[in-house]
Amino acid sequence: MTAETKTCTTCDARFIIESEDVAILKQLDIPHPGECTFCVWQRLLAFWVFGKFRKTKSALSGKTIITTFGEGVRFPIYDRTEWVSDAWDPLTYGRDYDFSRSFFEQFKELRDAVPHPHQSGTQNTNCDWCDDVWESKNCYLIRSLLRCEDLNYGYRNFRCKNSTDIVFCFDSDSCYDCLYCFKCYKVQHSFDARDSLESDFLYDCRNVQNCFMCWNLRSKQYHILNKPYSREAYFEELKRYNLRSRKSIEGLKKEFKQLVAKEAIHRENYNVKVTNSSGNFLEECKNCHFCYFLQISENTRHTFRGLSIKDSIYSIGTIAEKSAYSIVDLYNYETVATLHCDQCRYSSYLDYCEECEYCFGCVGLRKKKYCILNKQYTEAEYKALLPKIKEHMLATGDWGKFFPYSTAYGGYNLSITNSYFPATKEEVKKLGAIWEEPSETAAEGVRGDTLPDTIDEVSDGICTKPIICPKTGWRFNIAPQELRFYKANGIPLPQNHFDTRILELFKPLTVIKSFQGKCYRCGKSVTHFYPPEWGYQKIACENCYHAQVQ
Numbered sequence: 001m002t003a004e005t006k007t008c009t010t011c012d013a014r015f016i017i018e019s020e021d022v023a024i025l026k027q028l029d030i031p032h033p034g035e036c037t038f039c040v041w042q043r044l045l046a047f048w049v050f051g052k053f054r055k056t057k058s059a060l061s062g063k064t065i066i067t068t069f070g071e072g073v074r075f076p077i078y079d080r081t082e083w084v085s086d087a088w089d090p091l092t093y094g095r096d097y098d099f100s101r102s103f104f105e106q107f108k109e110l111r112d113a114v115p116h117p118h119q120s121g122t123q124n125t126n127c128d129w130c131d132d133v134w135e136s137k138n139c140y141l142i143r144s145l146l147r148c149e150d151l152n153y154g155y156r157n158f159r160c161k162n163s164t165d166i167v168f169c170f171d172s173d174s175c176y177d178c179l180y181c182f183k184c185y186k187v188q189h190s191f192d193a194r195d196s197l198e199s200d201f202l203y204d205c206r207n208v209q210n211c212f213m214c215w216n217l218r219s220k221q222y223h224i225l226n227k228p229y230s231r232e233a234y235f236e237e238l239k240r241y242n243l244r245s246r247k248s249i250e251g252l253k254k255e256f257k258q259l260v261a262k263e264a265i266h267r268e269n270y271n272v273k274v275t276n277s278s279g280n281f282l283e284e285c286k287n288c289h290f291c292y293f294l295q296i297s298e299n300t301r302h303t304f305r306g307l308s309i310k311d312s313i314y315s316i317g318t319i320a321e322k323s324a325y326s327i328v329d330l331y332n333y334e335t336v337a338t339l340h341c342d343q344c345r346y347s348s349y350l351d352y353c354e355e356c357e358y359c360f361g362c363v364g365l366r367k368k369k370y371c372i373l374n375k376q377y378t379e380a381e382y383k384a385l386l387p388k389i390k391e392h393m394l395a396t397g398d399w400g401k402f403f404p405y406s407t408a409y410g411g412y413n414l415s416i417t418n419s420y421f422p423a424t425k426e427e428v429k430k431l432g433a434i435w436e437e438p439s440e441t442a443a444e445g446v447r448g449d450t451l452p453d454t455i456d457e458v459s460d461g462i463c464t465k466p467i468i469c470p471k472t473g474w475r476f477n478i479a480p481q482e483l484r485f486y487k488a489n490g491i492p493l494p495q496n497h498f499d500t501r502i503l504e505l506f507k508p509l510t511v512i513k514s515f516q517g518k519c520y521r522c523g524k525s526v527t528h529f530y531p532p533e534w535g536y537q538k539i540a541c542e543n544c545y546h547a548q549v550q
Contacts, residue, residue: 002019003016003017003018003019004016004017005017006032006034008034008035008036008039009034009035010035010036010039011035011036011038011039013036013038013039015036015037017032018289018301020289020301021301021302021313024299024301024311024312024313024324025313025324025400027311027322028313028322028323028324028334028336030324030336030399030400031399031400032400033314033400033401033402037290037302037314038421038512038513040302040314040402041302041304041314041316041417041420041421041512042417042420042421043402043403043405043417044304044314044315044316044325044327044402044417045316045327045415045416045417045420045421046405046408046412046415046417046433047327047328047339047403047408047409047415048316048317048327048328048415048416048417049068049069049070049131049409049410049414049415049416050068050143050414050415050416050418050419050499051068051069051070051410051411051414051415051436051438052068052414052438052474052499053066053067053068053129053131053141054066054067054068054071056071056077056118058077058078058079058082058118059076059077059078059115060076060078060079060082060087060088060115061078061079061082063079063082065077065079065118066118066119066128066129067118067119067131068119068131068143069116069118069409069410070409070410070411070414070436070438071439072410072411072434072436073409073410074112075111075112075113075114075115075116076114076115076116077115077116077117077118078115078116078117078118079117079118080117080118080119080121083115083116083117083118083364084117084354084366088115090114090115090362090363090364090365090366090374091365091368091371091374091375091376093110093113093114093363093364093374094371094373094374094375094376095110095373095374095375096373096375097361097372097373097385097389099388099392102396102398103349103361103389103392103393103396103398104398104403104404104407106361106373107349107351107361107363107373107403107407108406108407110361110362110363110373110374111351111363111407114351114363114364114374115364116352116364117352119131119132119133120132120133120328120340121133121134121136122134122135122342123135124136124137124139125137125138126138126139127139127140129141129142130142130143130145131143131144132144132145132328133145133148134146134147134330135147136148136149136151137149137150138150138151138481139151139152140152140153140479140481140482141153141479141498142154142155142157143155143156144156144157144317145157145158145160146158146159147159148160148161149161149162150162150163150481151163151164151166152164152165152479152481152482152485153165153482153498153501153502154166154167154169154502155167155168155502155506156168156305157169157170157172158170158171158307159171160172160173160175161173161174162174162485163175163176163178164176164177164482164485164486164491165177165178165494165498165501165502165505166178166179166181167179167180167502167505167506167509168180168293168506168509169181169182169184170182170183171183172184172185172187173185173186174186174489175187175188175190176188176189176485176489176491177189177190177505178190178191178193179191179192179505179506179508179509180192180270180281180509181193181194181196182194182195183195183196184196184197185197185198186198186199186489187199187200187202188200188201188489188491189201189249189252189253189256190202190203190205191203191204191508192204192205192270193205193206193208194206194207195207196208196209196211197209197210198210199211199212199214200212200213200243201213201214201252201253201256202214202215202217203215203216203256203260203264204216204264204265204266204267204549205217205218205220206218206219207219208220208221208223209221210222210223210231210234211223211224212224212225212234212238212241213225213252213255213256213259214226215259215260215263215264215265216264216265216548216549218549218550222234224237224238225259226263243490244454244455244456244490244491244492245453245454245492246451246453246454246492246493246495247453249492260536261534261535261536261537262535262537263538264536264538265520265538265540265545265548265549266528266530266536266538266539266540266545267540267542267545267549268519268526268527268528268529268539268540268541268542268545269281269282269527269528269529270282270529271283271285272284273285274286274288275287277289277291278290278291279291279292279294280292280293280512280514280529281293281294281509282294282295282297283295283296284296284297285297285298285300286298286299287299287300288300288301288303289301289302290302291303291304292304292305292512293305293306293509294306294307294309295307295308296308297309297310298310298311299311300312300313300315301313301314302314303315303316303318304316304317304512305317305318306318306319306320307319309321309323310322312324312326314402315327315329316328317329318330318332319331319332320332320333320335321333321334322334322335323335323336323338324336324337325337325338325402326338326341327339327340328340329341329342329344330342330343331343332344332345333345333346334346335347335348335350336348336349336400337349337350337401337402337403338350338351338353339351339352339403340352341353341354341356342354342355343355344356344357344359345357345358346358347359347360347362348360348361349361349362349403350362350363350365351363351364352364353365353366353368354366354367355367356368356369356371357369358370358379358382359371359372360372360373360386360389361373361389362374370382372385372386372389404432405431405432405433405434406432406433406434408433408434410434410436411433411434411435411436411437412428412431412433412434412435412436413425413428413435413436414436414438419503419506419507419510420510420512444466445465445466445467445468445475446465446466446467446468447467447468447470448467448468448469448470448494448495448496448497449470449495451467451492451493451495452492452493453492454492455486455487455490455491455492455493458483458486458487458493460480460483462478462483462493463477463478463479463480463483465477465478469495469496469497469500470495470496471496471497471500472496472497472500474497474499474500475497476497476498478493511529511530511531512529513529514527514528514529515527515528515529515530515531515532516528517539519539519540519541519544520537520538520539520540520544521538521540521541521544521547521548522541522543522544524541524544526539526540526541
């Protein structure tokens with residue numbers, strides 16, 4: 001099949017279906033969804049909750065639990081240890097498939113009845129105030145981690161330690177206010193730094209140590225504003241910047257942002273070690289097209305955020321092989337439309353299932369086979385009924401499509417999709433999605449913008465006082481281990497709520513639409529990912545970038 005141009009059924013944009021897309025969809029026995037990639041991602045991300053952490057009670061035991069599910073959630077919430085126990089049986093919610101009704105209507109009724117765990121993640125220690133955290137220890141008010149330890153606040157970090165306010169970082173230790181940094185130690189206020197130590201305000205730097213407000217450096221030490229200093233002169237000059245003052249730090253952030261826009265050389269994309277691949281923020285990928293934020297993946301298309309993905313399409317935040325519409329899943333194989341599932345195979349339309357095979361339209365199952373709508377069947381019964389259901393769903397136009405917005409766990413505005421595809425309340429309603437107003441109990445406290453300018457002025461008593469975010473009015477606290485981190489590193493207290501800080505830090509990674517331009521040096525046409533409003537003056541093609549930055 002040659003490439004075919006279609007019109008998106010949701011946004012009316014024209015898009016191209018490649019023969020490679022059709023090959024993967026055919027392998028999974030599903031049709032094309034009829035939507036452009038961005039509309040598919042927008043829908044998928046609406047099922048990735050980014051709600052406020054809140055306390056509630058387990059519907060099973062009454063135990064106090066912490067969850068990001070909103071107050072308006074329709075299903076019962078159990079403490080995860082209770083959810084995986086034998087205290088209840090998800091098969092008791094099983095029901096027959098009704099061919100007179102749509103599948104999604106029946107699935108929603110089942111999903112709203114079956115208990116869900118209060119948080120995603122397994123094999124954690126002391127990570128109660130977390131969500132989507134796996135194999136981690138001593139982490140606090142943080143989301144989307146794998147094998148991390150002693151982190152406060154952040155999002156999507158892998159194998160990081162002893163850090164606060166970091167986003168999309170890998171193998172880093174003792175860092176603060178960092179975005180997209182790899183193998184860094186004691187680095188602060190930086191973006192795209194790798195293999196670097198004891199530095200502040202870095203942009204696109206590699207293997208640097210004791211550098212300050214620098215960009216495009218490689219294997220340097222004792223530099224300020226890209227100018228070399230002796231060791232003694234470097235530390236003497238640093239004193240002039242007063243890095244213990246919040247006011248000084250905020251001024252330096254603005255200055256550095258302007259310097260990066262004017263002076264730094266920006267490569268057309270952030271892909272590293274890729275072969276025959278397109279998109280941005282790809283690392284060690286082969287034959288991956290229209291993909292973003294993938295690591296060590298192969299033969300994957302239209303997929304967004306993932307690790308070790310192979311032969312898959314239209315998935316987000318997953319580790320999977322031969323899958324489609326996989327959202328926040330781990331180690332799935334040959335699945336279609338799975339939500340928050342772990343180690344499931346040969347299954348479709350699952351929600352919060354673990355270690356299941358040959359299951360369809362199920363919720364909350366663990367270690368089950370041959371189930372449909374949580375009802376147990378024999379192998380022969382399952383194989384006889386499933387083709388009839390597929391035929392029915394093809395007739396209604398449901399087969400091969402992802403869940404409708406109306407079945408999301410909560411508000412569109414309290415999900416990850418609102419960061420990438422912000423929408424008004426009216427636009428959300430037109431999509432058929434939910435808008436959810438987060439509740440906030442009025443409370444007295446210390447306004448964040450009245451906190452002391454330096455950490456030296458702060459006593460341990462601050463941990464007992466509620467702080468009111470001046471931007472949102474939300475209440476937050478300074479945790480004891482957080483205060484110790486600030487004091488040990490001379491960092492002033494944050495003024496704003498941690499979710500506000502993390503979402504602001506995350507913003508540069510929400511640009512997933514490309515722009516056309518010309519290399520500032522050779523004039524070659526380039527596809528890049530820097531919006532015009534950023535004002536970047538030196539966007540370079542791959543060859544010119546490497547010629548200039550070395």
